[in-house]
Structure formats: C-alpha cells, structure tokens
Amino acid sequence: MARYYDICEQGDVLLALSDKELGALLRAVIQYRRGLPVGELPYNVRCVFAGEKTRIDSDAAHRRQVSESRRSAIRQRWDRSNEYNSIQMNTNVNKCKKLPPLSTPITVPPDFPPTGENTPPKGLSLGTSPRKAAKKFVKPSVTEVKSYCLERGNSVNAEDFCNFYEAKGWVVGKAPMKDWKAAVRTWESKSRQDSKGQDFREIERMPL
Template sequence: MVADMEKKNSFVLYTDYRRQFDLLTDAELGQLIRAVMDYVETGQPPDLPAGPQMAFAFISAQIDRDMKKYQEVVEKRRAAGSAGGKQKASNAKQEVASLANDSTCYQAVTNLPDNENDNDNVNDIKKKDTKVSKEKSFQPPSVENVREYCQEGGYKVDAECFVNFYESKGWMVGKNRMKDWKAAVRNWARNDQKPSPKTGNRAIDKYNQFMHSDYDYESLEKDLLANK
C-alpha cells in the first residue's frame, strides 16, 4: 500500500509499540526496525521470524493508515489550489457580464427569492438523506477512538490489536456486519488472553489462537444480558 502513494521520507513510531518490542531480543528488534524502514521505502512486506513478524503486522498497519491520511491531505490541498484559481477567473467573468447587461442583473435580482427557496428545499432534502445514510451505515473506529473508549471504561484492551484484527475481517462479526464496535470492545476485554513477557510461548500460542478465532460478539453479549 505504501508504494502506491506519494513518496514521504518519514514515518511515526508510537510508544504503544513498546509492549511488543519488549517481547523481542535485541537482534530481533534490529531486524524489525530494518524491515519497517524497507517497507516505508519500497512497500514490500519482509520475511521475518514469528516474533518480529507479529510486531511488524501492527506497525505496518498503522503506517498504512498514517500514509493514507497524509495522501488525503496532499490531495485536498492540491484540489483547493486548483479550485482557488478557477474561482478567481469565474468571478472576473461574472463581474464583466454584470457591467455589460443591467437588464440581466435586474432579472437575476428579481428571481433571487425563488431561487433561494428552491436551494433551501434542496439543501433540506440533502441533509435529511445524509442523516438517514449515516444512521444506517457503520463507521469503523480508529485506533484512537478505541483507545479513548477503553480509557473511559477502564477496559484493558490493546486498541491497535482490536482495530487490526477487525480490519483484517472487514469488520464482520461471524457472518454479519458489525453494528456496535463498543460492544465488541467490551466482549474483547472479557475474553482477552493477551501474552506478556512472563507467560512465555504457551500464552503467545493461546493469544494467536484467540486472534484467529471467529467469535460472534453481539450474540455473546445478548446471552450475557439475558442471563443477568
């Protein structure tokens, strides 16, 4: 994904990565950093051992998101510059036309109230349609959204793991499209089996097994509420 975007000679390493870094030896950490640099420059995923590869998956996903945001900013600025030039030329033409034809100006002023009413009606319809569309559509959260929600609720969930996991599944819960990501966070917190440096390889195996399982979190939450 990085290779398809406009070249950018920098990227961000977040302090949240420290937890994954602590699981690696110094040699593995060196392999990981080199692989991240190569990925930013070439866009090609590396061939790494299991430990560094798992950390690389989190980091590369965040790099892709950062690069996408950067590209969107570049495109918006480019479009704004182009639109600004066109608007100046359009304003100049309109000024010449208004000076050349007073009757046309008078007619435009006379019809202005009707046009304003029509525009108001069209704008009202667009606002209603947009509101309905937003209510029906699910908006995937960002890592920061999940992190803030976990901090507010006291949930011990790795926000980056959560977002990366569901992005890889297209934000599907079982066979259904996710409707409430906050409910999924709460269920993730209940079933979290995240490894730590003290638990060793067995905990990492359990973590990988959990990450690749396909739980229907909405159904689990309904069952829990029904049993209360």
C-alpha cells in the first residue's frame, strides 16, 4: 500500500473513505495491475481510482521503456561480438597456408599389407607389443594344499590354512591373494621360527 498511497499527498482523501470503500479501492488497484477486469465502483472510490490508474499506467510505460532500452543495448553488444568473431575467423583463415600439391602421387603396392617375416602375428597390430594375460586366482582345495605341503615336507595344517583364508575371502591384508602356494610357504617359514605356533593374523600380514 505504501507504493500506491502517499500519506502526505492523499491522506485526507483516503481518510474521507469508509473502510468498505478503502477495501474496494485496494481490490480495484490489485485487479488493474494484474490485468483483471475491474467491476463497478462507488463514486468516491471511482474518483480516487482514476488517479491511481493514471499512476499505474505511467509506471508501466516507464518500465517498458527501460526494458526496451536494455534489450537494445544487449542486441548492440551481441552484434559487435559477432562482428569481432567474424573478423577473427577471417584473419585466421588468411593466415593458414595451403600445402603445395604433391609432385608425385603416392601409390600403394598390390601386396600391401606385407606378408612374411615382418607380418605381425594374429591379434596384434603394427606398433603394439604382446601383453601377458593376467592369471585369474583359483582358490585351492584342502587336498591340493595338503599335497603341496607333503611335497615340501612342512608341518602346515591344510585344513587350518584353507579355513583361515576362506573366512577372510582369500585376501592378504586388503589385497586379493594371487598365489596360494606363496602363502603356504609363508606359513611354513613362520612355523619353523616358532615351533609352538604363531598367530594367524601375524602370519597373514607378511608379504607374499
């Protein structure tokens, strides 16, 4: 309300209206600003509303003028930017030097690609080197561990070994196990150092 009714200028006029007339004036102002139709108003309200309507129209015209001025400035900046980019592109094109045509055309021999000693093996292309495929770890069975322990002649319990790593998900520390035979040899080494036995957690932390 402070935007539409200046107490210093229109205070006497507003005070002369009843509460009902003030409410009707406020409703009419809101409806007009939103583009809604304004109904029939009492005479006193209609007189005050006429002045407010003129003020609203003047403010709207001023806003349209400012908006159009800003749009015009943006269009001018956009046109200047496009003109500058066009000049830069033309300058870069002019700077590019065309390569002279080849005096002798390049011909491909009919037996290309080469065959014989220089031909790369299947699955490989020129300029590449063969890569060893990563060997997938397969967890051993108790029988395999026991057979390997008998082969090495150690005292590692195959069932304890398998149960221990099965419970841990066959990992060493936080990394997946790569060679279970290396883990058996680690257990073997620790069992020799301590014939009374060693904590499995201490053995497991040793690098393979």
